[in-house]
Amino acid sequence: MSLQFEIVPVTPFQQNCSIIWCDETKEAAMVDPGGDIHLLKEKAQQLGLTVTKLILTHGHLDHVGGTAPLAKELDIPVIGPHKEDAFWLQGLPRQSEMFGFPLTEAFDPDQWLEEGDTVTVGNQTLSVLHTPGHTPGHVVLYSDEANVAFVGDVLFNGGIGRTDFPKGDYQTLIDSIKGKLWPLGNEMTFIPGHGPISTFGRERASNPFVADEMPLY
Numbered sequence: 001m002s003l004q005f006e007i008v009p010v011t012p013f014q015q016n017c018s019i020i021w022c023d024e025t026k027e028a029a030m031v032d033p034g035g036d037i038h039l040l041k042e043k044a045q046q047l048g049l050t051v052t053k054l055i056l057t058h059g060h061l062d063h064v065g066g067t068a069p070l071a072k073e074l075d076i077p078v079i080g081p082h083k084e085d086a087f088w089l090q091g092l093p094r095q096s097e098m099f100g101f102p103l104t105e106a107f108d109p110d111q112w113l114e115e116g117d118t119v120t121v122g123n124q125t126l127s128v129l130h131t132p133g134h135t136p137g138h139v140v141l142y143s144d145e146a147n148v149a150f151v152g153d154v155l156f157n158g159g160i161g162r163t164d165f166p167k168g169d170y171q172t173l174i175d176s177i178k179g180k181l182w183p184l185g186n187e188m189t190f191i192p193g194h195g196p197i198s199t200f201g202r203e204r205a206s207n208p209f210v211a212d213e214m215p216l217y
Contacts, residue, residue: 003124003146007191008043010036011101013062018150018191021049022122029053029079029121030070031141031150032063032193035101037070055119055126056080057152058138059088060165061095061104063193068107077110079119082130085137086112087167113139126150129180133173134161142184149190149200155181157198160209177210 005020011034019040021028028049033040044051051074054067058081071078088095092104113119115130119141126141134153138161142149153161155177163170181190186201204212 003121003126003143003148005148005191006043006047007197008036008040010034010039011062011065014194015062016191016193016195017066019044019047019049019051020121020124020126020150021047022124025122026050027052027122029055029119031055031191032057032152033066033070034062035065037066037073040066040070052076053119053121054078055141055150056109057140057150057154057193058135059085059092060135060153061092061099061101063152064089064092065096065101065104068105078107079111080109080113080128080141081135081139082114082132082137083112084132084167085135088135088137131176131180133163133169133171133176135165136167138176140181142188144184147185147188149181149184149188151181151190151192153193155190155203155207155210156192156194157196157203158207159195160207161193174210178212182212 008017015034018031028051090106096104113128117128119126129140131140131154140151
């Protein structure tokens with residue numbers, strides 16, 4: 001048994017929503033369902049999955065826009081992010097206006113996440129890290145067993161998250177990446193909030209923002 005995932009880019013921002021599932025139970029979760037919920041439901045159906053929860057890495061509209069309607073339609077809970085992002089979720093109507101998105105109502109998740117929490121998907125377990133900097137309540141979820149991390153907008157293939165939003169902080173973000181992500185190991189694959197996947201080792205060797213002179217292998 002193992003954790004599987006499929007990436008579905010959604011919204012005009014081409015945000016990566018990850019459908020993750022336990023291949024033994026076919027129980028699934030959606031990480032950052034930012035919109036285009038018909039596409040997400042179709043994909044889950046094609047894969048023969050039962051979606052039992054929605055997981056949020058942070059409160060920005062392009063990552064959470066489809067959450068409330070999807071949770072209501074499927075009658076499932078919303079897990080995450082960390083409570084420090086409550087102000088982003090409460091500000092969703094304003095975010096919608098600012099980015100020209102359809103009105104997205106404010107909501108709170110059913111459960112906030114803290115560093116050290118775990119989230120189960122079928123027989124699989126994801127561990128939670130609190131990784132502020134892009135937003136103050138950003139979280140990352142990872143599986144040691146599957147060697148994969150879902151990092152939202154903390155780290156990208158060749159880049160890092162923006163820190164010019166309210167309560168964003170550049171040094172805090174760098175500290176989150178180097179202090180929380182790098183210890184998970186160079187071999188770990190990560191799925192960013194936008195763009196192609198990569199590994200922590202590759203970013204340590206070549207990412208201009210956070211490289212640390214580790215030789216490429």
